[in-house]
Amino acid sequence: MHISTKYQNLKSNFSSTIAPLISEYNAINLADGYTGFHCNSKLIGLVEKHLREGLNQIAPFQGEMALRKKLAIKTEELYSRTYQPQTEVTITAGVQQAMFTAISALVKEGDEVIVFEPANEYCVPAIQMNGAQPVYVPMKEPDFHIDWEQVQMMINSKTRMIIINTPHNPTGWVMKEIDMLRLQRMVNGTKIVILSEETFEHIVFDEESHQSVALYPILAERSIIIASFGETYHVTGWQIGYCLAPEEIMREFRKVHQVMVQSVNSPFQLALADFLSEKEEYKGLRKFYQDRRAFFIDLMESSKFKPIVSQGSFFQLFDFSEVSEEADKDFAIRLIKDRGVAVMPISAFMHEKSKRQVVRINYAQPDEILIEAANRLKQL
Template identity: 40%
Template sequence: MLQSKLPDVGTTIFTIMSRLAQEHQAINLGQGFPDFDPDPALCQLVSKAMAEGHNQYPYMTGVPPLRHAIAHKVRTLYGRTYDPDSEITVTSGATEALMAAVLACVGNGDEVVVIEPCYDSYLPAIRLAGGIPVTVPLRAPTQEDPSFRVDWQQVRDAITPRTRLIMMNFPHNPTGIILQDSDLDALENIVRDTGVLLLSDEPYEHIVFDGQHHRSVATRALLSDHAFVISSFGKTYHATGWKVGYCCAPKIMSAELRKIHQFIVFTVSSPMQFALAEYMRDPTPYLELSHFYQIRRDRLAQGLTGSRFKVLPSPGTFFLMADYREISDENEAEFSRWLTVTHGVTVIPVSAFYREPDAPQSNHQLVRFCFAKKESTLDAAIEKLQRV
């Protein structure tokens, strides 16, 4: 008889809410993907790559032009030089890179510190590797300070002799918070004292607002020497369905990740890789991405000021959180369903990103909006939300 390796994993809240949105013809600001297409020039480059014969298995580690383009970008933006041949691996989206990194370094009984709320693949990946997740919650917003914060002392206190890895994600989904220099300083002290490895999930690296900049783990030598740094072309180029990401890591760590990668997917779509490599010659699309999304963030935030929702700061990602306590005292999942069914706008409960989503400590009366949408989509949603 089949015995489940993930007995407590069912249908994700993202699938549930999207299905509910479809059933009730609601505007879906829940799942995190754009409702518009990539740059036509990028799509044409895919066709060009196909016409040029790039239709068979590419290198397991990723085609050389793309790995070199990634190395150049990371060196230019963050100052870290990765060897494109031995330290950069193209993966089937950031999610595959996460799984491969965890499986590469976590074994039975190893502990992994996870900062929560967190992306829903983290804990299952740890369990499949035989590891034990140890969650450390962000400090929740208060009236005096409306942002989530990392308590690095709590992170340090969670580390034991069995800790193998710290998993983190900045700019952070779902809260939108970004790292400051003081955060990297605190993290350096932890790594220096413990030697723990890092998995830094950075798919929103190019979506940071208000004149701030992304502080990648790759900007610090000590941190990058201990880190798998993961990102996603899907988020950067509005092509989430292409499922192309990458992982940068020191040679020894990359070698172990590649052993796992080759037996999960082996390799990644050839024409997409060649197209992305050529498209990356011009840095303008990712350098201007923050401005592109800040217009949408501000549009949604301004629209919500005319409602009973209270908008929280969103310094990064394409997500915005709002407090609904003036509207309802229901928990976040119940409120999100009610908003979809009654008012025709779908959101995601922030509690879904916690290990125990139904627990009182996981419910702060917050929901997450995705503003990676056409302006007309956002305007239609705002009109409905202002009537709540």
């Protein structure tokens, strides 16, 4: 039977391309976005508690109220913005689902969505699958930041959404107050919605602070925040995220969410609700990952890889131009086969090949893994 192609322009992402190679060559996986650390044993105990209590039925599609309330309290404490748990907080099956749902709910065919490249691999496909047009704005090199004058020139009557991500994956760039104020001034008085991914909100380095859209009233009124518990609590495999937005926006989000995801794992939601009271767990992430960043950069100091120092997240970019003249995707594949180390080329996050020879490395791994990976890379 011949099946006609519905999405002709959609391609498999690079992660799925290299996954079989990572397995075949038993490579050290510094390419994917998971954490290599165990979560707090207390959190595991809370999951077990709720499982044993028999709280294993379908949760409300909006999410368990206990978790929504705790998220609202946390957000108000951190950013002085009140979100109503009943109408403005929704629990999702991870960030990827939250992003797809938000775009499906708020963007229609013929709309334009501004995307800053490099961008998350699942961002552009979600736009295209909803019949909208991604408008690519390249981040300014060499340090990767947003040129707001260029953004202003891209905005027109078709612009429906601007997607931001801070701390930024894959570059590790962190938006500053001046960036948020310029964005706020740019969209004020328009019909543009901001989709703000803030997964790494607690992993910001060098005395910088996380600039959530929730801090800026005019932005917050037109923004939908998506984030994840996975990176915060070392439970990336749980795939539990959340969404915060004003009621009018959240109403549209939930229309799509309800038919897309019947509910998210109930006992795990309840465990996270209990664990959110452990504030030191997320407050300690800044120092934890800043120390790991320094540790890995020190390991790589004698190599030919040159860091573009991350300002946040647990990702670090390295320039490999002194190692090879290969295109970044070809180089990444050769690293797996020849050295048994998997990294992500910057082109994996762009709609065209990057002219720069840059790869992203995930350093959220135990010491022994990073040491072995660094030793293999230093042989190049």
